[in-house]
Amino acid sequence: MKCETFEAWLEREGPAPPERMPEEVATHHRACPRCRALLEEELFWGRFFAAAPAVAPPGPMWPGVAAGIEKWMERAESFSSALVRVGLRLVPVFAVVLLLLGAAAIWSGSALGLREPALSIASLADDPSARPGPPNEEPDTILDRWVGAAGE
């Protein structure tokens, strides 16, 4: 057995006195001073932490936990009912705001409707020359001007 295997065993199984080790581990432990020291240290820490003060709850915790849960639920309920109360108070405010917005939209729409359009369909029907469209020139003339051959 190698030291690494011994260390892995120690980590897996926890420190145990040599008499409780499997034969292979015990053989390595007897032969290797480093692993002996390692085990000794682990046993020391085991005893050290075992001497830690015993801690136990003073009594059953459920009554306190149940009270805590209830308190949270009450708080959540009072929060949500407060939210509902505030919401109910805000409903008329929102309604008024919506009415005002609607009225403003209607007013601005009708204000736009009063303006004279720049180009009405009726005027186009009366005067076709006012219709926007391509320039009144031959395409070849336009192309010649574009390539600069107009004067040649």
Place this chain on the structure above:
Amino acid sequence: MARAEEERGWVRRAREGDPGAYRLLVERYQSRIYRLVARILGQGHEGIEDVAQEVFVKAYFSLKKFREDASFGTWVYRIAVNQSRDTLRREPGTIPLDEVASQESVEALRGLLRPSDSQEGDPPGRSEGLRALVGRAVAGLPERMRVVVTLKDMEGFSYQDVSRILRCSVGTVKSRHARARERLRKALSPYVPDLLGRKSHEV
């Protein structure tokens, strides 16, 4: 296995709103959670009971978020660690070891190095002193190291379990654990000089 199955049943029922099932879970874990909180906060801390109760209250309201890829125990331990850490962050500060290192406790500590010397015959005052010394030595560790030492050395979890509870890698846990041991060695070395010589054997 039956125990785990039974626990899953309680969790399911508690999720559905059965307070009786949640009560069974609280009763199963109350001692362990209380002990863990006490060891992280340090004994004598006034808020141990409140924090432990708060852990179960939080767990109750978070049950819907609990995915059953870990056991309820691991999950509630995680909540307890986080809750204790939050409490510590609000009130930092540790007490130096030499405030409690009485002559009796130092002698008892030295006795731990000699396993052949039985502790059974120690006078009660000496054992009390040793307990206080151990408690204070652990409480003197920085919070992250203390949590690892508490889970690994005092609660007996494996490195893998600790890494699951703390949601960090096994390597991180091992590193924090080794540093914690080193700190403890240094803190205790004035009283047990032999201990410092053991450093070289650290894995």
